[in-house]
Amino acid sequence: MLRATFLRSLPLFALAFACRESSSPPPSVPAAPQAQAPAPARPEADVKWGVIEGRVRLTGTPPPPTSSPTSGTVVSVCGEQTEDRSLVVGSEGALAYTVVSLKSASALPAPAQPPAEPVLDQKKCIYEPPVLAARAGGQLTLRNSDPLVHNVRASSSTKRSFFNVAMPLEGMSTRKPLPEEPGVVPIRCDIHPWMRAVVRTFDHPYFATTSPDGRFRLEVPEGAHTLVFWHERLPQAEKTVNVRAGERVQVEQDWAVTDLQQ
Numbered sequence: 001m002l003r004a005t006f007l008r009s010l011p012l013f014a015l016a017f018a019c020r021e022s023s024s025p026p027p028s029v030p031a032a033p034q035a036q037a038p039a040p041a042r043p044e045a046d047v048k049w050g051v052i053e054g055r056v057r058l059t060g061t062p063p064p065p066t067s068s069p070t071s072g073t074v075v076s077v078c079g080e081q082t083e084d085r086s087l088v089v090g091s092e093g094a095l096a097y098t099v100v101s102l103k104s105a106s107a108l109p110a111p112a113q114p115p116a117e118p119v120l121d122q123k124k125c126i127y128e129p130p131v132l133a134a135r136a137g138g139q140l141t142l143r144n145s146d147p148l149v150h151n152v153r154a155s156s157s158t159k160r161s162f163f164n165v166a167m168p169l170e171g172m173s174t175r176k177p178l179p180e181e182p183g184v185v186p187i188r189c190d191i192h193p194w195m196r197a198v199v200r201t202f203d204h205p206y207f208a209t210t211s212p213d214g215r216f217r218l219e220v221p222e223g224a225h226t227l228v229f230w231h232e233r234l235p236q237a238e239k240t241v242n243v244r245a246g247e248r249v250q251v252e253q254d255w256a257v258t259d260l261q262q
Contacts, residue, residue, distance in 0.1 A: 014224040047109050048245030050156070053217040056100070056229060057093035057208050069192035077146055078125030086232055087128040087260070094214030095231065095255070097131035099200045101207035101237065103226040108236035111219060114205050118143060120187065120197060120236050122150045122167065127187065131232070133209050137180040143173040150195070152176075154187050164190075177217060184232075186214030198230050198232055222247075229253045 003047050067081040079114035086208065088096040102108070118134040119141040120127055125148070134140060142152050144167040151165040154176070163176045178185060182203045200207075208216045222245045229237040234255045 015171055024123065046191065049112075049219055050222050050243035050245060050247045050249065051217060051219050052225065052241060052243060052249050052251055053215070054251035054253065055214045056095045056098045056216065056231075056253045057214055057255075058087075058089050058095045058257060058260075059093055059254050062087060062089045062093075063260070070192070070194070072166055074125055074148055074192065077148055078192075082124075082126055085126065086196075088130070088212070090212050090214065094210075096212045096214060097129060097231070098210040098214070098216075098253075099131065099133045099207060099230040100210065100216045100218065101133070101200075101228050101230070102147045102204065102220065103228050104112075105202075105204040105206040108204065108206065108221055111205055113219070115207065117144060118199065120152070120199075121145050122152075122189075122195070125192050125195060127189075128197055129209070130197050131209060132197070132199045133207040134178055134199055135205060136178060136182040136203050137204050138178055138201075139175045140178050140199065141173060141175050142167065144168075144170060145168060149191060150189050151191055152187060153175075153190055154178075154185050154199070156183070156185070200230060203258075206257055227251060227253075231255070234259050235261075 030206045065087065067083050069081060070078045090096060090139055097169055109131040117139060118132045120132060121143045123145045125146065142165065144150055147170040149166065151164060151166045154162040156162070162179055165174060165176060167174070178199065178201055182201050185199040185201060187197040187199065206218060206220060208218055210216045222243055223239060224242045226238055226240045239251055239253065241251060243249050
């Protein structure tokens with residue numbers, strides 16, 4: 001009798017033992033080593049600054065600006081003719097609206113004074129200014145100072161439209177985002193086809209546009225920097241300079257009239 005009871009109990013003991021075996025936790029897997037955090041950026045207080053400034057000129061006799069007739073409905077506001085402003089040359093060959101920037105500057109510390117938000121105005125049926133520099137992915141303020149209906153269409157060289165906004169009221173303004181990818185953004189008015197402008201965008205804040213006297217100024221961290229000179233009708237040029245703390249480095253960029261592209 002006892003032998004029979006013992007034999008009947010054997011399967012139950014085996015089942016209990018198996019359950020205890022299966023409930024045991026699996027062997028631990030060593031944790032993957034954690035990636036080291038990147039070294040913190042140098043605090044702005046430790047950054048020493050210098051200045052790059054200079055002048056851009058076009059040597060030789062520039063061609064006269066071409067003119068486009070306006071339409072009869074806007075003559076009272078815009079005049080009968082508008083001048084092409086893709087090439088604006090002042091006294092002594094001063095070249096306005098050249099974009100000057102640092103090459104590969106996205107890793108540099110932020111400047112103490114970031115560039116102002118760009119504003120594109122519509123005055124007397126032209127875009128003012130005809131060339132802007134801005135941050136890629138930033139905001140562009142559009143303004144209509146004319147008592148006329150305009151539209152502002154921004155597109156890529158492949159005709160991809162970034163935005164197209166009607167501006168029917170004098171004094172109205174709006175803000176539109178620029179493409180995230182750095183590059184060149186042509187701007188047109190479909191209603192008045194002679195109106196054109198261009199925005200050169202960057203993934204960093206180290207850029208400037210030359211003034212009517214061809215001058216520019218950039219405050220930069222000390223070190224070696226490559227300047228890039230961009231004009232929509234001239235071949236791109238580069239110059240490398242070394243800037244020490246508290247120093248002003250003068251840089252001149254000259255293009256010849258024979259370098260002009262249509």
